[in-house]
Amino acid sequence: MSGFFQRLQRLEPRRQQAFMAALCERLLPNYVFYCQGLYAENSGQGDPHGLRVILDLVWERLAVKEARIDFDRQADKLAELEPPAEDDSFGARRALEAVVALSAILDTLRGEASEAVLEVSRASRSGVRAFIELTEGEEDAERLAALVRDHPLMADENDFQDAVLEAVEGELDREALKALRRLGRNDGVSNLGLSVEE
Secondary structure, X not given: OHHHHHHHHHOOHHHHHHHHHHHHHHHHXXXXXXXXXXXXXXXXOOOHHHHHHHHHHHHHHHHOOOOOOOHHHHHHHHHOOXXXXXXXXXXXXXXXXXXXXXXXXXXXXXXOXXXXXXXXXXXXXXXXXXXXXXXXXXOOHHHHHHHHHHOHHHHHHHHHHHHHHHHHHOOOOHHHHHHHHHHHHHHHEOOOOOEOOO
């Protein structure tokens, strides 16, 4: 894994942003699930459309360097879309991961956050780990670690991040960005294997 993170850190900022945007696409259905109250606990809070609009602006900026977008304003809007701080449910934590990942991209677009790309990569993996722990219910720490490592969802997450990294290391013209976005959308299936109609 360390080789993977080194490759991520070596990427120029625009490529890191493209990597993070693709991961955000795959995290977005988890936020939608939370807003629609589709996890076990009914939340029904948040605004998936608001998140979608901000992520679309990120893609626009990646495709058109001259695009004039006020990312400070978008960051303010995004902060309003976070699940309530007092909601510590599983669904709220997964929704928060989507918001935090998108916030990390906005930080880099505003010229901050050198570690953002690593944070987004780890956040996506940790959400998968939490989901496996929740659904498998293994008490023994060693057995659980092995279960997480060998779980199909974690294998899928690792393969997905590898594929995205390879894509952003290549040519990043408009067509490549479109392909990357399709890869990130993953036919509407999130990193937790959940799919939802937006």
